[in-house]
Amino acid sequence: MGIFTLYPLLEGIRIAFTNKHFLKEGVEFVGLQNFIRLLSDEIFWISLYHSVTLTVVVVFLQFLFGLILAWAMSQKLPGMSWFKSIIMASWVIPVAATVILFKFMAQPDIGFINIVLKMIGFEELNRYWLGDPDVALAFIMILHLWRNVPFYGVAFLAAMQAIPQSYYEAAEIDGAGGWHRFWYITLPGIRNMVIVMVTIHVLWTFNNFDFVYLATGGGPVNATDVLPVYVYRQCWNSYTIGYGASIGTVMLLLLMLYFIVFIKISERDNIS
């Protein structure tokens, strides 16, 4: 545990205070120099902005759509059990395969998305969706949603099914309609699952490297740059590991801050 987690962690933070470079000999301690450089690095701030936006929007939408999906799956409809068994496919497919798939679909003229748009009369929207700085980040968000919403759906469904039927019956007799039963019984009943899912997905999404790197590499022109991808470029394209480590350290601090605040809020709600 210590070797695999603690050592890389501490070593990474230590390097952030050095000027370590893959192509240069000699490593010196440089104090806060890397961090000061961060503050005036425009791309760092753009990447940070994208990371936060991506995480907030994606996790929120995943929660919302996951909830709707879970509610839909809890209805007794023909074919539902078959549907439930195939729905996790999007989460199971390797990320690289997903990206390739969506890259093809995003192609101008011949991509599936543009073909459909043309069919329904929106031919003017035809473009390479991952090459357009205005929509590329949004497209990446869709990739996240496509992959993770079924996971949310299945998790929420499991949590919903653990709620005793008698609560709903008591509420029905008390006069609560469908929406109120959902609000007063279902949502509080799945609260713990929501906390778990949101916590892990904030961490996963903020740290997510593969979708962005494989789809756009951070482009076009930094339009989809996120912190993990920027760190990668600093370390493996520019070979400035020290600087890369400092960005990584900032990411660590941000996530720890989130974690602490989030836990405090959910504990407080639990007690009240």
Place this chain on the structure above:
Amino acid sequence: MSEVRLSNITKRYDRNTVVDGINLFVKDKEFLVLVGPSGCGKTTTLRMVAGLEDMDEGDIHIGDRLVNDIRPKDRDIAMVFQNYALYPHMNVYKNMGFGLKFRKYTKAQIDSRVKRVAEILGIEDLLFRKPGQLSGGQRQRVAMGRAIVRKPQVFLFDEPLSNLDAKLRIQMRSELSKLHEKLQTTIIYVTHDQIEAMTLADRIVVMNDGQIMQIGSPLEVYENPVNLFVAGFIGSPPMNFMDVKLVAANGQLYIDGGNFRLAVPGALKRRYDAWINRQVVFGMRPDHINDRSFLIDGSELEELEVVVEVIEPIGSEVILIVTTGDHQITAKVHPQTKVSLHQSINLTFEMNKMLLFDKKTGAVIDAGA
């Protein structure tokens, strides 16, 4: 007026008929108990009155309204569930006020009602706790409070005491009785516990296999059961049943058990005349069997020699399980009876309390049967 009328209520699950043509009239302000073994259809019947289950056939009237197609929330009923079904994320106050919230009561009205009911049930100090912080008995009271606050026409209780320990159950039983006195509202109560039924009910409905076996006051179903099922279900320990033959000798009727004969009281001769030389089932409650040394005067007593197999002293009495010939008999005898295992003793039977049942149909043999 809050009477409830069930007319020919039937419920089927696939090929299985769980409630079979039930007809029942619950009087205004009555405490009616549906009692029977698991699977007899009592809970399903209750849920159909609540509107939580659809009926396949039949009509339900609450008051003078036909409620077949009316949703549970509009039937003016309130239900207490076996597991209480308290909303876990709301405190007691909100749990109790929940039903009033959807009926457009003002905050002030909700406040005064909740507080008043909480006082009646002795849970005013618990109003701001959550169900998870309450004991079983407290939760049960909150569940009742949630129902009482609604002031419904009919209360429906689905085995509300089953999850409580024995002592608490006895305490809650008497509280329920007092509550009924105070609230003066019709109650339909489901239980599998016949002692609960006997102590709480104005009338008992004994059910088995989706059908009503007998409806009557506790004393009626105890003293005059209409068939073997009711006779064996009501009463603890259960009634003794022996396969016997009814014979006549010297102008007297006798119960012939193979190795013994018991004389039938003269007063009952006419009732059983038509059944001479036929196989019948002889029923005698353990309470009406005693040890010879504790003879009680007056009743028609017959004696029987038996061998003691099991002795269960329960404090207020001693329960003996004895054998004679092929028959095993349970007797509830005087607490100071001195017996030892495998001893031969003489038991007395209060024959004027005897019952005979048709072996084929299970029906009690009555005058004019």
